[in-house]
Amino acid sequence: MSAIGATDAAARPDVPRRSDTLTDRILATWGALVYVFLYAPIVIVVLYAFNESRDVQVWDHLGLSYWSQTWRDPTIRSALVLSLWTAAANAVIATILGTAAALGLRNVGRRTRLGFDAFMYTALIVPEIVIAIASLLFFTTVGLPLGPIAIVLTHAVFNTSVVALICRTRLAGMDRTLEEAGADLGAARGERFRRVTLPLLSPAVLAGGLLAFTFSFDDVVLSTFVSAPGSTTLPLRVFSELRFGLSPKANVVATSMLGVTLTAILVAQHLLRRAERRAASTGVAGG
Amino acid sequence: MRDGHAVAEPRALIVPAWGYYGAFLLVPLGFIVVYAFARTTGFFEVTFGLSGANFQRLWDPIYLKVYRATFSMALAGTLGCLAIGYPFAYWLGSRSHRRKTLLLLLIVVPFWTSILIRTYAWALLLAGDGPLSSLLQRLHLIGSELALLNTSKAVWIGLVYDYLPLMLFPLYVSIERMDRSLVEAARDLGLGKWRTFSRVTLPLTLPGVLTGGLLTFVPMTGEYVVPSILGGGKSALFGPIVGSQFLNAIDYPFGAAMALSLVAVLLVMIVVYVRVLGRRAEANLGAAL
Numbered sequence: 001m002s003a004i005g006a007t008d009a010a011a012r013p014d015v016p017r018r019s020d021t022l023t024d025r026i027l028a029t030w031g032a033l034v035y036v037f038l039y040a041p042i043v044i045v046v047l048y049a050f051n052e053s054r055d056v057q058v059w060d061h062l063g064l065s066y067w068s069q070t071w072r073d074p075t076i077r078s079a080l081v082l083s084l085w086t087a088a089a090n091a092v093i094a095t096i097l098g099t100a101a102a103l104g105l106r107n108v109g110r111r112t113r114l115g116f117d118a119f120m121y122t123a124l125i126v127p128e129i130v131i132a133i134a135s136l137l138f139f140t141t142v143g144l145p146l147g148p149i150a151i152v153l154t155h156a157v158f159n160t161s162v163v164a165l166i167c168r169t170r171l172a173g174m175d176r177t178l179e180e181a182g183a184d185l186g187a188a189r190g191e192r193f194r195r196v197t198l199p200l201l202s203p204a205v206l207a208g209g210l211l212a213f214t215f216s217f218d219d220v221v222l223s224t225f226v227s228a229p230g231s232t233t234l235p236l237r238v239f240s241e242l243r244f245g246l247s248p249k250a251n252v253v254a255t256s257m258l259g260v261t262l263t264a265i266l267v268a269q270h271l272l273r274r275a276e277r278r279a280a281s282t283g284v285a286g287g
Numbered sequence: 288m289r290d291g292h293a294v295a296e297p298r299a300l301i302v303p304a305w306g307y308y309g310a311f312l313l314v315p316l317g318f319i320v321v322y323a324f325a326r327t328t329g330f331f332e333v334t335f336g337l338s339g340a341n342f343q344r345l346w347d348p349i350y351l352k353v354y355r356a357t358f359s360m361a362l363a364g365t366l367g368c369l370a371i372g373y374p375f376a377y378w379l380g381s382r383s384h385r386r387k388t389l390l391l392l393l394i395v396v397p398f399w400t401s402i403l404i405r406t407y408a409w410a411l412l413l414a415g416d417g418p419l420s421s422l423l424q425r426l427h428l429i430g431s432e433l434a435l436l437n438t439s440k441a442v443w444i445g446l447v448y449d450y451l452p453l454m455l456f457p458l459y460v461s462i463e464r465m466d467r468s469l470v471e472a473a474r475d476l477g478l479g480k481w482r483t484f485s486r487v488t489l490p491l492t493l494p495g496v497l498t499g500g501l502l503t504f505v506p507m508t509g510e511y512v513v514p515s516i517l518g519g520g521k522s523a524l525f526g527p528i529v530g531s532q533f534l535n536a537i538d539y540p541f542g543a544a545m546a547l548s549l550v551a552v553l554l555v556m557i558v559v560y561v562r563v564l565g566r567r568a569e570a571n572l573g574a575a576l
Contacts, residue, residue, distance in 0.1 A: 023480075027374055027377060027378040027381075028378060030374045030375060030378060031375055031378040031379065034371060034375045034451075035393060037371070037448070037451075038393075038394070038397050038448075038451070038452075039393075039397065041405065041408035041409055041411075041412055041448065042397065042400070042404070042405065042408055044408060044411060044412055044418055045404065045407065045408045045411060048411060048418075055416065058416055058421075059418065093307075096303070097303050097304040097307050098304065100300040100301070100303055100304065101300065101301045101303070101304035101305070103296040103300050104296055104297065104298050104299065104300030104301035104302075105301055106296065107296060107297070107298050108298050108301065112298075112301070116301055116304075116305065119304075119305070119308040119309075119312060119313070120308075122308075122312065122316075123308065123312055125505060125557075126316075126550065126553075127505060127506055127508065127509025127510075127526075127549070127553070128506070128509065128511070129509040129510075129511045129526050129529060129530065129546070130316075130319070130509060130546050130549065130550055131312070131315070131316075132511075133319065133529065133530075133533060133542060133543065133546050134312075134315035134316045134318055134319045134546075135311070135315050136533060137315065137318040137319060137322055137539060137543065138311075138314060138315035138318045141318060153311055154311065156307070156311070157307070157308065157311050157312050160304055160307060160308070164304065189296075193296065197296075211399070214399065217401075218400070218401030218402070218403065218404070220401075220402070220403045220511075220512050221511050221512065224511075224530070224534070225530075225533060225534075235401065235403050238403060238404075238407065239403060239512070239515075239516075242407060242410065242516055243515075246410060246411055246414065250407065251411070254403075254404045254407055254408075257401060257404060258400060258401070258404055261399070261400050261401060262396070262400065265395075265396060265399045265400070266396075269392060269395070273388075
């Protein structure tokens with residue numbers, strides 16, 4: 001199982017164990033409590049976005065008035081537009097670079113691969129604040145303007161790694177005999193890529209692109225450092241509003257962001273799982 | 288025709304990504320190093336050179352306190368995740384396969400949603416007149432309003448909550464891969480429940496514990512959003528302090544030196560991790576990411 005890659009499919013038959021009913025019961029309760037812990041806060045935010053109360057944190061009754069108020073605010077609307085297009089642009093860059101790299105990496109030597117891995121994992125594991133600061137120093141010193149373009153370019157670094165990782169996982173699990181069959185049947189490289197490799201890989205590409213979109217759409221830290229006055233994304237808007245305390249508008253924006261993110265994530269997960277199932281079935285059919 | 292290379296795409300395909308990492312990751316990180324050795328000589332004025340002054344300033348008790356607070360907070364957060372995560376991962380490891388897929392997906396989903404929103408949720412939840420406070424008051428568990436928001440306890444809760452999934456995956460992977468027959472054998476040979484755990488289960492799953500620890504500890508040290516929202520600006524943790532060098536104090540060289548020092552400490556930790564786990568490190572990190 002992996003956090004960014006697809007769901008693990010390695011089935012392991014459950015070995016009958018000496019069952020200790022009390023321990024089992026405690027563990028099961030613990031498991032349930034962890035899920036409550038993970039989801040209750042999110043549910044509360046959504047619930048409170050529909051709260052009709054002057055006090056944000058005090059529950060009154062259900063209603064939609066803050067929704068229309070929030071989305072009539074022109075600054076919030078422009079923040080949404082900015083967030084959407086920067087996230088989309090970042091996703092396009094990350095998807096192209098990440099997919100191409102994943103394909104190219106199948107044919108490189110160990111040293112080259114390790115060299116690439118160093119970059120890929122650095123982008124994933126270095127604390128975001130460090131990358132944010134580095135990017136700020138880079139843009140200001142080189143003389144590139146801060147703002148939307150800088151946001152797109154810095155977001156795409158982490159997300160290129162995300163797409164590359166997902167595509168590599170997929171390629172590693174892919175049945176190469178299909179591609180080889182294509183080659184044996186005389187398909188030219190371009191055609192083979194278009195008709196065999198790409199269809200097999202495309203769910204991973206799409207899922208990677210969607211994740212790249214959501215990670216950018218949700219980002220605060222990188223954007224805080226490379227945005228300019230006037231380029232306020234939706235998360236930046238929520239973040240700055242929170243410094244002055246909770247507000248009903250922030251609840252509504254947060255819930256809307258959750259909606260966008262959850263939709264993208266669930267679609268991505270669905271694509272990856274379906275691809276995995278198909279791979280499993282072609283594997284059987286192909287012998 | 289049948290050799291593997293006939294099917295593969297041109298190697299040159301990795302060049303664009305490589306170039307991109309070079310331009311927007313490697314060069315910017317290089318700028319941190321360059322700035323860390325530069326000096327602030329005026330308002331928005333920086334003189335480059337090989338000055339150690341910024342690093343000397345890091346030994347100032349004020350900043351040493353920041354490091355101490357940051358590392359102890361990250362350690363506490365990591366231990367919190369481990370305490371919640373280990374029993375959970377153990378339980379999840381023994382579910383039937385069909386259930387597991389869904390249960391795992393349910394952990395991924397919150398992890399993939401915005402850290403801002405998840406942290407914000409706790410600001411709402413922990414507010415003095417918020418839902419948790421009123422619930423606890425109604426149950427007579429607390430006498431007066433909850434006073435957790437803007438304290439380091441709130442930051443700790445936020446960190447544990449936000450990073451728990453990153454601990455769960457590696458733990459789950461190592462527990463799942465563990466040879467359970469060894470545990471059976473230990474029990475059959477008459478080892479008690481706790482000794483089986485400490486002598487067999489824990490050592491077998493140690494790679495997962497270490498991987499989870501690394502994956503949660505590292506980002507926690509640099510966390511910016513959680514202390515900013517839940518610590519109420521007062522929290523003297525690394526992330527907000529280094530951030531303010533760039534956003535408020537405009538002392539780029541000193542901020543760069545701070546960032547570099549953090550990266551250095553984390554690098555040492557990663558090297559130790561790889562040394563301890565050896566070849567298993569790559570497999571564990573790969574599986575968890």
